[in-house]
Amino acid sequence: MDSRTGLPVVGMVGGGQLARMTHQAAIALGQSLRVLALAPDDGAALVAADVQYGDHTDLAALRTFAKGCDVVTFDHEHVPNAHIRTLAEEGVKLFPPAEALVHAQDKRVMRERLGELGAPNPAWRPVEAPADLVAFGTETGWPVVLKAARGGYDGRGVWMVDDAIAAAELATTLLAGGTPLIVEERVALRRELAVQVARSPFGQVAAYPVVETVQRDGICVEVLAPAPDLPEERAVAAQQLAIDLATALGVVGLLAVELFETPTGLVVNELAMRPHNSGHWTIEGARTSQFEQHLRAVLDYPMGDTSLTAPVVVMANVLGGEPGGMSIDERLHHLFAAEPGAKVHLYGKQVRPGRKIGHVTVLGDDLDDVRARAARAARWLREGHE
Numbered sequence: 001m002d003s004r005t006g007l008p009v010v011g012m013v014g015g016g017q018l019a020r021m022t023h024q025a026a027i028a029l030g031q032s033l034r035v036l037a038l039a040p041d042d043g044a045a046l047v048a049a050d051v052q053y054g055d056h057t058d059l060a061a062l063r064t065f066a067k068g069c070d071v072v073t074f075d076h077e078h079v080p081n082a083h084i085r086t087l088a089e090e091g092v093k094l095f096p097p098a099e100a101l102v103h104a105q106d107k108r109v110m111r112e113r114l115g116e117l118g119a120p121n122p123a124w125r126p127v128e129a130p131a132d133l134v135a136f137g138t139e140t141g142w143p144v145v146l147k148a149a150r151g152g153y154d155g156r157g158v159w160m161v162d163d164a165i166a167a168a169e170l171a172t173t174l175l176a177g178g179t180p181l182i183v184e185e186r187v188a189l190r191r192e193l194a195v196q197v198a199r200s201p202f203g204q205v206a207a208y209p210v211v212e213t214v215q216r217d218g219i220c221v222e223v224l225a226p227a228p229d230l231p232e233e234r235a236v237a238a239q240q241l242a243i244d245l246a247t248a249l250g251v252v253g254l255l256a257v258e259l260f261e262t263p264t265g266l267v268v269n270e271l272a273m274r275p276h277n278s279g280h281w282t283i284e285g286a287r288t289s290q291f292e293q294h295l296r297a298v299l300d301y302p303m304g305d306t307s308l309t310a311p312v313v314v315m316a317n318v319l320g321g322e323p324g325g326m327s328i329d330e331r332l333h334h335l336f337a338a339e340p341g342a343k344v345h346l347y348g349k350q351v352r353p354g355r356k357i358g359h360v361t362v363l364g365d366d367l368d369d370v371r372a373r374a375a376r377a378a379r380w381l382r383e384g385h386e
Contacts, residue, residue: 001070002032008299009034011065013056014075015042017347017356018275018291021283022075023048025291031299036065043348044075059083066092071298073253074274077105078151095201095252095298096273103249104273108149108182117248119241120267122260127181130171134164140185146170149180158218160186187267193227193259194278195238196290198297199246206293206303207239208286213258213278219354222374225281225313228367238266245271254279254294277317277356282306284343284361285313310363312370316378318358320351328381335380342377357381 002009007030012019015037023044026033036052037045045051054061056079066072071093084098103110114121125136127146137144144167148157161167161183174181192215196208210230214222227235242257249255256276258269279290288296288304296303326334328346335342339362346358360377364370 005030005032007031008070009050009068010295010298011036011069011072012044012075013062013065013072013079015039015044015051016075017043017349018075019044020047020347021280021289021345022275022291022294025289025295029292029295031295034065034069036061041348041350046348057083059086062087063090071095073294073298074101076274077101077272081105097250097252100250100252101273104271106150106180107147107270108180110271111182113249114245114268117245119245120265122187122267123185125183127171127175127183130168130175133161133167133171133181133183136183137161137164137167143186145184145186146174147182147184148174149182156218187260188262190261190263192269193230193238193261193266194223194256194276195242195259196254196256196276196279197239197242197246198254198290198293198303199243199251200297200303201252201300203247204303205243205246206288206306207243208279208282208290208306209308210235210238211278211281217354219317219319219356220277221317221319222371223278223281223315224367224371225285225308225315234261234266241266241268253297254290280345280359281313281315281361283345285309285315285363311365312367313361313363314367314370314374315359315361316374317356318346318360318378318381320349320353320355320357321382331381335377338380339373339377342373344377344381346381 009032011034013036015035019035020043023033034050035044035048052065073095081098081102084094088094108126111124123140127133143160143162146159146161192213193210194213195210197205199205209226212224212227213220246255251273256272260267260269275290275294282289287307293304343361349357362370362374
């Protein structure tokens, strides 16, 4: 408990943009957010007052960080699960708990548990040897999707494999390097959707509207809220699926369920148990942002209103472009002059080509108009012109 405010101290392991935006939400609630960052130039470390430095894989650093925190949560999934279990045994309150978080850390564990729960999985198989991958592709048809079971994100750790020869070569290399693997069928994809729910220790849940996520080169570039032309019964089914998974897995905090929409229904792609890129639109586009909701959930406060603040909300990620040309400050001047309704969020990151350095959100009534305005705003920040 913070002796100055009498309010709880939430510790967030990780100093990236998710912690940065959670810090902003904590300010409005009068709370203290303590951040464990790797370096002073991490996005959250640039703005938060209570920052400690240490490696999230170092149990001693995690122990020191947790002292004085009422609850500890995460802005990524890379804290070793064994460390989370050890801290919990020592009396630290951590949300989501290790037993839940493992399903977002290990895709094999996730697929096995989803199967046990009867949730919609693609056909899949663990890959212990190159022959497993070749046999799966032969049975289900090429191409197939090979995934690192642990550690992949933003398109990393995912390989599209076209034939048996390529499969044998790739699997041999990855397995020799110690990468645990699973393989999945390539589903007949119409589009990608996502739904977020928050769950408190008390068991209260709140679901956000289902959104469409637009991917390019394995990276989400755009989120459309609500998902356009999604039948109500399918939207409700997606929300109920996410609620059921959060309850069955014992999630506390936010759960993001990434979905494939196929001709025959919905299929679970991945799970994340933290604030998620598919929910950045909620800062301006929902009555309660995902970041405030996550804080409410881990502190066991009642959930906030998840309804939209406008008929259409579009979030466009800002990816780093080539260096040179206009500075970010100059680009902001031009962007705000051209699009005063765009809300800009920059993460304090060094610009590198393809790296997420921020996002923009635009609200309105017409999807085509709002989408075009958001894309133009993101393009200004990336390229310095329309």
